[in-house]
Amino acid sequence: MKWTLIYENLRIALGSIRTNLLRTILTILIIGIGLTALIGILTAISSIEKTISNKFTGMGANSFTIENRGMNVQIGKGELRNKRYGFISFKEAMQFKDEFDFPAIVSVSHEATGSATVKHESDKSNPNVAVIGADENFLAVEGHTIQYGRNFTKQEISDNRHVAILGSDLAKKVFPYHPNPVDKVIISGGAKYKVIGVLEEKGAGFGSQSDNILLLPVTNVRQVFSRPNMSYKMVVKANDSGQVDVAISEATGLFRIIRRLTVHDEANFNVNRSDNLSRLLIESTGSVTLVAFIIGLITLIGAAIGLMNIMLVAVAERTREIGIRKAIGANSKAIRNQFLFESIIIGQLGGVIGIVVGVLVGNLMSMVMESAFIVPWLWVIVGFVVCLVVGVLSGLIPALKASRLDPIESLRYE
Template identity: 45%
Template sequence: MTLSDSFALAFRTVRSNRLRTGITVAIIAFGIMALIGIITAIDAMNGSLRESFSTMGANGFTIAFKERIRFGNNNQSVKLKKGGRRQKKSNLDKPISLADAESFKQNFHYPGLVSISLAGRGSNEVHYKDIKTNPNVRLTGGDENYLAVNGFTVGSGRNFTPLDVYTGHNVCLLGIDVANKLFNNKPEKAVDKVIKVGAYPYRVIGVLKSKGTSAMMRSDNVVITTYNNVRRVGSNASSYVVGVLMNDVRLVDGGVNEATGTFRAIRKLHPTEDDNFVIEKSDKLAEKFISLLSSIQGAAAAIGLITLIGAAIGLMNIMLVAVSERTREVGLIKAIGGKRKNIRQQFLFESTIISLLGAFFGIVLGVLVGNGFALFLGTGFVVPWAWVIIGIVICTLVGLGAGIWPAVKASRLNPINALRYE
């Protein structure tokens, strides 16, 4: 009996026991589907996060307030001078003020752009005549450099001028989603129109081009005004944020060092005091979230492997049952000249074929499930090829591992006793 004969006989046996094969294939397929599906979804989330956090590009960073939680008395905040007089309270616990941000903008002498921003209310309903948006539009205040630093581009109209920023007049720029909603997919008609953001009227001076909104960060569902306007109408944020866009990615590290020294001087921090602000590179924000997803990826792999171990036990049990059912068949093969290795090959082929069928259906289902989630996030079609190959290898090993003992047991049967078996 040749190797091809053993494979053909194994394939016919698998095809003839459809119910048993189908149940085993389903168990393996669900394990692989869980593994590949979660990995595919995580890859889609990684792509969405990278897209969302690339708004400033790799050559940008932000300066934000680092809040301190005080337990009991803070000895750094209040000190006593000689004679018992109280020293002036340190600004370690003060948010970044407008004076701090503007002073940094004036004193940061490095090749790049500096922008000041203040977050407004995150859930606003925007009206134009009798048309309104959902109450989920984000209001943000910036300056004349805010668009460039944060990767926005004006599609129609104009950007803010320093005069707009200084006066804090009710002028705004609309994200493309808001403009399309209010002006029936004709965003250019929004320029010079008066809309209402909540209870406040704003004149639209420009409409932004799309940034590729994703489910992780809806950058196009936004109304941008000046930070002085946000300060005047009210803001939930207690601290300003400074954004810096360097002219060259090679200047980022030097820019971070320069910004740290400049801002420490502005904040009047003592050399022994820690920074009360954080500087985050734009790509580092994405990496932090992606590192969190990697732990989920590890958990998904563990779940898939546990499921496959259960499937391997089930497959081995079925193969042992098959040995008992086909004892006479084994005896007949040996009687006509079949060798032990032919018996082992046939049973190993059967278990491997069943396992690989489970891998095939599991991979297809996993990719479809994962890309259903990717479609929800608005990312492209994702196929985790590395994990597909790993899944095939694992299922091959599962098939071989589950079939070894039944194959050895079948090959050791005495042909005379096997032919007499009822």
């Protein structure tokens, strides 16, 4: 009997929804747009977080970087001034590489420029190529792999040879008709280089151009792209990911000795773990998530008010119907449930539309960032629950009002 009554209420509610189709569609769209804004933003944020994790996984969780330290210092009420702690010289970087005897790989590198042009005969690249001075360990610590050719040798680095490794995008631009340009000659920075390798495609993200790069021996960059106060970077990749903290302590202690710092001196260099930046970026999206949730919630509150108003109008329009139903035996509970079910169904239909559209809109970010399709199941469940709450709260007052109508007065209502 109970399930028969529920089925009957649902049937009447669906019939009423079909009867007032335009009003129902507008209400569903209001709820759907509110939920689309919420789910869409949160899906985009989830996509960004996953892309951040994937991009920084390439270096591995067992890497850290030692580089020059800079800090903005505000003096009084004046402008910010940049305080520098001293550049890391080539001599210091190479001394660290030679003396660091921890079980790890050490790479010394320097980004010479981000606006170089690379030429081969009549073909040339745009002036946006990143030229990086690298050593024989650079590919291993940065997560690059060779597609054609080979890596630098230790002898080529020490002998300052004019050899080069191209990123995949750069190779396509400079050698559009040669899929394997190994042993070809290119020109960059006024010097000629023999191509010894081409990197596999890695993908770009967060301002980096890992496929539009030109790798040259760090010793060659030191001369060809020479400028005052060149600062070098050391990347250390521990053999055991469980020993990273120990490796950082050992590296910090050794480099303090190399830079002749006493126990009382402040470190004038930075040591950054490879997963620190990704963790900071992911944590920074937390505030964006909160703002998105608040915006979506405000929109849904507006939708709830609109739904309640429409349900109150429905009660007023169907007063005579309510009187007839009560006259033939329907009690107040049945009338209340009928309007409550109608409100819940409208809320859930709006929720389904909002969630589907929101996930699709949010995954436009996944397409832009070339990451996998994301379905934020937690927020999908939250969306359904929120729509259920919106439907119940919006329909409760109209349903109670309908259930309390006097059947005699309702029958006389025009």
